[in-house]
Amino acid sequence: MLTQLFPKKEMDLAAFRADFPLFQRRIKNKPIIYFDNACMPLRPRQVVEKSNEYYYNFPGCAGRSNHKIAEEVEQAVHEARTEIAKFFGAEEKAVVFTKNCTEAINLVANSFPFQSGDVVLTTDKEHNSNLLPWLKLQKQGLIRHEHVDSTTTNEFSLEALERKLKEHNGKVKLVSMVFTSNLDGVTNPVKEIITMAHKYKAKVLLDCAQAVVSHEVKLKKLGADYMTVSAHKMLGPNGIGALISTSENLKLLNQFIVGGETVKDSNLDGSYVMEDIPERFEAGLQNYPGIIGLGEAVKYLERVGVENVHKQLVKLNQYVTDGLKDVPQICVLGPPEAAKRSGVFSFVLKGKKVHEVSLLLNNLHNIMVRSGAHCVHSWFNKPENKSSVFKDGTVRASFGFYNTLEEADVLVKAVKEIAKL
Template identity: 35%
Template sequence: MNQMSMTAGKAVDWSAVRGDFPLLERQVNGRPLLYFDSANTGQKPRSVIETVDDFYRRHNANVSRAVHTLGSEATEAYEGARRKLARFVNVHPDELVLCSGTTFAINLAAYSWALPRLQPGDVILLTQMEHHANIVPWQLVAQRTGATIEVAGITPDGALDLDALYAAMTPEVKLLGVTHVSNVLGTVNPVREICREARRRGIATLIDGSQALPHRKVDIAAIGCDFYAFTGHKMCGPTGTGALWARKEHLAAMPPFLGGGEMIREVRFDGTVFNDPPHKFEAGTPNIAGHIGLGAAVDYLDALGMSQVEAREMELLAHLNEELARIDGVRIFGNAEEKAAVVSFLVEGAHAHDLATLLDLEGVAVRSGHHCAHPLMHFYGVAATCRASLAFYNTHDEVERFAAALVKVRGLLA
C-alpha cells in the first residue's frame, strides 16, 4: 500500500488510497471511469497486481511437489496466504480449504457433507434472498437424496422475517443456508443470532460470505456456523480464489469432493489413503499465484482496517441515498435497518438494461439484470434491477456525478 495512504490510529487519506488502484485512472467513452460495480468484482490495488507479477517473474513453481528452491518458495507463499486468510477471519488454517470461490465452496459442502447424510423427509432451509450459488447446489443434492427445500421469506423492506425463519426450523431441517450480506439488497443478516438459534435445534448452518468479507470485519469463530464460504475477487484479490471454512469434525468426516494429485498420502490400485484436511479437498494444481495475490489483498485490507473500510462505505452509502431521494421516479429495493453499500434501483418507465447502457455512455459502470437472484426478483415482481455497489475507493464526488448522470439518463428515457 502507498505508505501515505494511512497512519496507524489516524484517519485514512482516502484520496491516497484511491491512487493505489490503477484501473480507476481509466477513461470510458471519453469520460473518467466511475466504477459502481464492486459487488460484482472488486478492483485490485497495485500491491496485489505486483505480487502476482512477482510470483510469475521470480518464484513460479508448483506447490508441495519439489524440494528445489523455487518449489519451496512457492509452497511457503501459498501456505502463507492460507495463514493470512485464517487470521483475517479468526479460524485455524487447517480448517480453511482454498478453492476457486464461493460457488465451489458451497458445492464442496453440498456434495461432501450433505449428499452422504440427507435422506427422504429431510429439509434444506434457504431464504428468499439467496444467490443462485446457494440455491442450485442444494436443489441438485435434494434431487439425489429425496430431501426437500423450504424457503424462509423476507419483509417488504428486504429484511429476513426472523420469526418466520425460526418457525421454519423444524426437526426435519438438517441444514440452513443463508447469505451474510445480500448481493442485491445490501441487507446484513444477523448471522450470529441465526446460527445460535439453529444450533439450539441441531441444525447445521452454511453462511455465504461473498458480500461480507470485502466490507466489514468477519469473525467466523464468533458467528458459530458450521460452514462459511467466501470469494477472493470481491475483496481486492484475483479471480478464481476463495475458501470454504468448515468445523474440524466436519472436514474429518467428509469424503473428498475431487480426486487426483496433492489430496493423497498414498495411492495403490487396491486403495488410496487421503491426505489430512484441508489438503484432502484440494486435488490438482491450485491457483497458486491467485491465492498468493489474495494474501496480498488481505495484507492491504488489514493495513487499512476493516472498521475504517466499513465506516467509509457507510458514509458513501448515506450520501448516495440522499442523492437518489432527490430524483423523481426512482424506486429503491431493500431498506433494511442494517445494510452494506449496495443499492438496487429502477427508474419509472425505464428498463434496467437501458439505464445501465446509457449510464455506461457517461462512463458509469453499474450492474443490471437479475444479479443471480431470480427468486428475489420474483418476490418484488420485476425482471431486473440496476445495482450501484460502492467500495472504500469510491468518492463523494463520484456519488454526485452518478446522481447527475442518472438524472441525465432519466431525461433521455422520459
C-alpha cells in the same frame, strides 16, 4: 463541505486510490466511475505485484518436488494460508482453497453427510451459487430445500426462521445463508441465525462473498460451521476462493473432487488412504499465484480496516439515497435506510428499462453499474415480486471504499437527468 465529510484521520482515501491504476484511465476523455463493486471490486497493484512474484521468481509446484523453487512455493503458500486463517479467525488447517465461493458451496453440498429426508434452509434472496447446489440435490432426491421468507422491506426474519426450524422438527441439517446480500446490500443477523440454528442442531454455512469487504467475518467469533468466499470480491485475484471451517466440521465432510494431492497412498485393489485436512479437499495443481495474491489482499484489507470500508460505503449510499429521494420515478429495493443497505443502491426508474438506464449511465458519464437480476432470479420470480415494480430486475450501483462523494454526486445528477429523458 465534502472534505468535512471525509476528515483525513479516518482514512487517507487519496492515498488508497493511488493503488488502483484504473482511476488513471480515461474513456472519451472522462474518468471512470466504477460502481460495480458487488460484481467485482478493483484490485490494488500490491496484490497484482504479489501474484506476479510467483510467475517471475518461483514458478513451480508445491508439495511435490524437493528443490529450492518448490520449497519457495510451499513457503509462500503456507504464509498466505496463515494470513488468511488469521483474517477469518480460523485454524490454518481448516482453510480449504477452492476456485471461488461457488465451488466452496458445492464442496459442502456434495460432501455433507446428508441422509434421506434432511432439509436445507436458505433465505429467499440467495445468489444462484447458494441455491442451485441445493436445488440439484433436491432434484436427485437427496435433500429437501426450503426457504425463509424475508419481511416486506426485504430483511431477515428470525421469527420466520424459528417457525421453519420448529416445523421441520430436527430435520433441518444445514442452514445455508447469505451474510450480506448482493441484491440489496442487506446484512443478515448472522450471529442470531447461528445461535438459533444450533439450538435446533443444524449446522450453518455463511455465504460471505459480499460481507467480507465491509464486515468482520471471523469464524470462531461468530460460531459458524462453514464460511465461503471468493478472492475477487475482496480485492484479491480471480479464480481463487476458500471454504473456511473448523477441523471438526471439515472432518465430517466426505471427499468431493479427488485426485493428486488428496491421498497419501493408492492401490489397484481399490483402496486408498486419504490425505489430512485441508489437502484432502484440494485436488490437483493449485492456483499458487491466486493463493499468494489472496494473502496479500487480506493484508491490504487489514490496512484499510473493514470498519472504515463499511463507514465509507454507508456514507456514499446515504448521499445517493438522499440525493435521489425526491425523484418521483425512483423505487429503491430493500429497506429505506441507507445504513441497512451497506454499499448497494439497487433501484428502478419507473417507465424506464433497467438495461437502458445502465447503458445510458455508461454512455453518458462512464458510470459503470450492473442491471438485471444479479444472479438472484428466484427472488424476482416470487409471485409478489413478479407483480412489483422490480419485476424486470434493478439497476445496481455498488460502491467501493475507494469511491468518493464527488463520484456519487455524478451518479445522482446522471440518474436525475435520465429520469427526465
